[in-house]
Amino acid sequence: MTTHAVRLDVADATATVLSADQAVTDWAARYFGQWWNATEVPAQDVCTGSVVIATVDRDRYDEVALGVTQEPHGSTLYARAQLLLSREVSSGVIRAVSPEQQLAYVSEPGRGRLEIFGCDSGAVATATARLAREVVRGILLRNGWAVLHASAVVGSDGRTVLTLGQKGAGKTTTALALAAHQGFRLLANDRVFVRPAPDSSEVDVLPWPAAAAVGLGLLDALGWFGVARERLAQGEQLHPTQHERVTAAIRAGVSEPLWNGDKELKAQVFPDQFEGWFGVPLATGGTAAALVYPSVEKGAAPAEEGTVRWLAPGDFMSGATEDRYPDVFGLLGVDGGGADSVKQEVTRRLGRLPQLPVALGHDVAANGEFLAKLLGA
Structure with missing residues (x-):
């Protein structure tokens, strides 16, 4: 049986996805290839480093799932689904099963090895990409990076504009206004990796690959x-x-926002679709140059606000705020948002840059023109 392999390389982190099902490795190559360096490699050459091994096999899924339920185990939520977990104290091996998703896991943190078993190729591919990202995140965090809750775009000179604020503040609106109408490259939609540059006083920025949620x-x-x-x-x-109601609305030509209670249902855009569908190129890294703090109101004219806003501890991700993907598989080894010392130094360096609170309206082109002028782009 042929085993396919895709290696992910970003900054000083490397991990490899292995699977006999090429759809799984193709998915990883697509998901990471635009932002991280994802390359096909001969499986026989993968002998060191962290690996994620994905298997589409109902019998193997049943075997691991049964083993978890027959051992003492706990329960938590992971990727919005129930996850049952057991741990071998002597070896540190973690086994888990998500009955709803029909996915099972065997994690060996000490060896840098994670196995995923499932019954459906699509579900296994999605989980594999998610966990491969977590493996790389752990390596980056241990190497001195942190995770900032921000959107980001990069100019032609590599200078990066970070957009910050609470959920719903307008981070995505700001970033896409610059990317769609002012020629910036999109670096990330909701999170970025940051670190103090080792050879200068600047802050390096890397993308966090993810589907982007864009309201209708x-x-x-x-x-x-x-x-x-x-x-x-x-x-x-x-x-x-993406929620099926969103797909149905797009097909029907209905662009009014959709809601499920107080939560807006949004289109979920693959990274490569920004360039392939919408003509927005992606950036693979940059250097922080300015911080924008938007607020968006219908009918507002784009303008600077008189308030003062500075980067705060709450702008960083942490283990406490990472409720969708807690480190249940032992992949990180540090706090999910990075070491406090790294966050403090990043905060100090970013504090030297322009801090720009702005009010934006719903005219995206006007927002982009105003922001580009404000940033001197």
Whole structure:
């Protein structure tokens, strides 16, 4: 049986995805290839480093799942689904099963080895990409990076604009306004890796690969709604985590925002679709140059605000705030957002840069023009 392998390289971190199911490694190559360096390699050459091994096999899934339930185990939520976990004290091996998703896991943190078993190729591919990202995150965090809750775009000179704020503040709106209308490259939609540059007083920035959540109203304001509708009509798909109501609305040409209670349902855009569908190139890294703190109100004219805003501890991710993907598999080895000393030094360095609180409206082109002028782009 042929084993396929895709190696992920970003900064000083490397991990390899292995699977006999090429759909799994193709998914990893697609998901990471635009932001991280994802390359196919001969499986026989993978003899060192961290590996994620994915197997689509119902019998192996049943075997691991049964083993978890027959041992003393606990329960938690992971990726919004129940996860049952057991741990061997002597070896440190962690076994887990998500019955709802029909996924099972065997993690050996001491060896840098994680195995995923499932019954459906698509579910295994999605989980494999998620866990491969966690493996790389752990390596980066242990090597002195931290995770900042921010969107980011990069100019032609590598200078990076970070957009910060609470959920719903307008981070995505700000970043996409610059990327869609002012020629910036998109670095990340919601999170970035940051570290104090080792050879200067600057802050290096890396992307956090993820599907981007874009509301239907914003999709329309960017001029992308018709493109998405046409692509879906041709048989292409957005990310499978997208709610079926969103897909149905795009197909029907309905661009009004959709809500599930107080939560807006959004389109989930693959990283490569920003360039392939919407003509927005992606950046693979940059150096922080300015921090923008937006607030978005319907009917507002873009303008600077008189308030003062500075980077705060709450702008960083941490183990306490990482509720969707807690480190249940022992992949990180440090706090999920990075070491406190790294966060403090990043905060000090970013504090020297322009801090720009802005008010934005729903006219995305006007927002982009205003922001570009403000930033001197």
